Amino acid sequence: MNYTTEIMDIYKETSPEENVLIPDDISVKDDRKYKLTARNINAFYGDLHALKDINMNFPQNSVTAFIGPSGCGKSTFLRLFNRMNDYIEGFRLEGEIILDDVDIYNEKIVIEQLRKDVGMVFQKPNPFPKTIFENVAYGLRIQGENNKSFLQDKVENALKQVALWDEVKDDLKKNALSLSGGQQQRVCIARALAVEPKIILMDEPTSALDPISTSRIENLIFELREDYTIIIVTHNLQQAGRISDFTAFFYLGDLIEMGRTHDIFTNPKNKRTENYITGRFG
Amino acid sequence: MNKVLINRRKDLIFSVAGLIATFVGLVMLVIFIGDILIDGLGRISWDFITGLPSRNPDKAGIFTAMAGSVWVLFLTTLISFPIGVAAGIYLEEYGKKGRISKILEINISNLAGVPSIIYGLLGLEIFARLFNLGPSLLTGSMTLALLILPIIIVATRESIKAVPSSIKDASYALGASKWQTMWHQVLPASMGGILTGVILALSRAVGEAAPLIVVGALAYVPFAPKSPMDDFSVLPIQIFNWISRPQQGFIINAAAAIIVLLVLTFLMNGIAIYLRNHWQKKIKW
Ligand SMILES: Nc1ncnc2c1ncn2[C@@H]1O[C@H](COP(=O)(O)OP(=O)(O)OP(=O)(O)O)[C@@H](O)[C@H]1O
Numbered sequence A: 001m002n003y004t005t006e007i008m009d010i011y012k013e014t015s016p017e018e019n020v021l022i023p024d025d026i027s028v029k030d031d032r033k034y035k036l037t038a039r040n041i042n043a044f045y046g047d048l049h050a051l052k053d054i055n056m057n058f059p060q061n062s063v064t065a066f067i068g069p070s071g072c073g074k075s076t077f078l079r080l081f082n083r084m085n086d087y088i089e090g091f092r093l094e095g096e097i098i099l100d101d102v103d104i105y106n107e108k109i110v111i112e113q114l115r116k117d118v119g120m121v122f123q124k125p126n127p128f129p130k131t132i133f134e135n136v137a138y139g140l141r142i143q144g145e146n147n148k149s150f151l152q153d154k155v156e157n158a159l160k161q162v163a164l165w166d167e168v169k170d171d172l173k174k175n176a177l178s179l180s181g182g183q184q185q186r187v188c189i190a191r192a193l194a195v196e197p198k199i200i201l202m203d204e205p206t207s208a209l210d211p212i213s214t215s216r217i218e219n220l221i222f223e224l225r226e227d228y229t230i231i232i233v234t235h236n237l238q239q240a241g242r243i244s245d246f247t248a249f250f251y252l253g254d255l256i257e258m259g260r261t262h263d264i265f266t267n268p269k270n271k272r273t274e275n276y277i278t279g280r281f282g
Numbered sequence B: 001m002n003k004v005l006i007n008r009r010k011d012l013i014f015s016v017a018g019l020i021a022t023f024v025g026l027v028m029l030v031i032f033i034g035d036i037l038i039d040g041l042g043r044i045s046w047d048f049i050t051g052l053p054s055r056n057p058d059k060a061g062i063f064t065a066m067a068g069s070v071w072v073l074f075l076t077t078l079i080s081f082p083i084g085v086a087a088g089i090y091l092e093e094y095g096k097k098g099r100i101s102k103i104l105e106i107n108i109s110n111l112a113g114v115p116s117i118i119y120g121l122l123g124l125e126i127f128a129r130l131f132n133l134g135p136s137l138l139t140g141s142m143t144l145a146l147l148i149l150p151i152i153i154v155a156t157r158e159s160i161k162a163v164p165s166s167i168k169d170a171s172y173a174l175g176a177s178k179w180q181t182m183w184h185q186v187l188p189a190s191m192g193g194i195l196t197g198v199i200l201a202l203s204r205a206v207g208e209a210a211p212l213i214v215v216g217a218l219a220y221v222p223f224a225p226k227s228p229m230d231d232f233s234v235l236p237i238q239i240f241n242w243i244s245r246p247q248q249g250f251i252i253n254a255a256a257a258i259i260v261l262l263v264l265t266f267l268m269n270g271i272a273i274y275l276r277n278h279w280q281k282k283i284k285w
């Protein structure tokens, strides 16, 4: 089922780039250095140059936060990793995104397969108008999985991972839309986890939630790092500070600065980053 | 007088004008329905509904015309529902958004406004003559299906468009294909709107006489049709036929038949409204 094994003939050698922005001393659990790499990315919406010459590496089992003022291209960049921009009219991409040594924009890539490896959580909780169970089971069902006890196991597992199991285990048949916003968002995360992705993309996953739900999801992201590589867009700088290992600051389509979150927040090298972090603009 | 008072007066004048306009419409409808009820209600009986046509107005019934209408409804649904919904899905989700689709789109909207008698001529020429189907139920139903296709296509597109893109995104992001997303998410969520559109379109079809007269539906059919290839009549044609008779008895029959037809269309509209509310309640974003 793994799309990477299907296309071994396009196997690529990853070499450390000169303009890699992450320091070399990162301890990576995997023997591979980087899970995900973006190389020389330029993206356009028609004439609008939305991302300019961006290079970035994502170590396995790390959390990377994208920050920056509205419209700077964070979502555009994030959506490159599961090819959600593909169907936007007028969108054009130059450069490579490499996941486990394979360029995901290679023409042999089956997008549906890719998205099983790269899950996504959206800004506004968007559960399907179905039961909680069917929401979480959806990704498996569309892969053709219909074994009841198998699905039940997976759903229970995923709901336990997002710490929702105890709250909903007796109401799995309830419509997911009847849950609170925070619960809905956790269903959406569980739904993404159920297909066992390697990467999880999150676009402002807590911006529509109350502080308590937000902190639960932050804790969750912290725990998920053990098993997944996570990229999160956030407008909440404290949140970036709390949960991420690396932070990337974007401004008008440029990647201004990237580094360890601690360094970015305490000792930014670029003036713009400093201004943004200290709240002088943005 | 200051500005505020002038504006208030304008408000008042407008609401009175609006009220009168509403009343004119309602009053006309009430007068019309009242008149029909007075004329026809007394004539409605089990015998009238199950009676075969007859030269004698007191013995004549609407059974063959009713049976024809039910057949036509059934066949028209069978033909127009799958084609209309498929075309709507294609235009909304699959068709490349280019000049050709623009032209198609405008023409489909235009088709909804073409007089129904033109569809009758088309049906006569193509289905009755070219396909050699004659003045049969099938010819009539295919003609009416053409007539309501644009309505169904437009209703389907509108309902699909109303499904939030966040739901589609969520489905795609989980690795669903376009077809899976349509089948598992978009269609269930828009089925209420689609069904409402289809039923409203059908309630228009069931009231049509002109195109069916053109394709050769008969005013007098001795027996209820038994197969799609049989000759047929429908309620509106029966009504039209009776009204043009000189005898008072047939005029009363026509009024009674109108009541039956009205009940049928109100019933269909009621189902449409019920479906809409039912599905709306189930799905709240
Ligand atoms: N579908 C689209 N079509 C055309 N232009 C787009 C589209 N989506 C985004 N853009 C433009 O691309 C630029 C980057 O947008 P993007 O959504 O990536 O910003 P963002 O950093 O996520 O902003 P926010 O913080 O407000 O979510 C903006 O100028 C935006 O107007």
Ligand SMILES: [Mg+2]
Binding pocket: A074, A075, A076, A203, A233
């Ligand atoms: Mg965004």
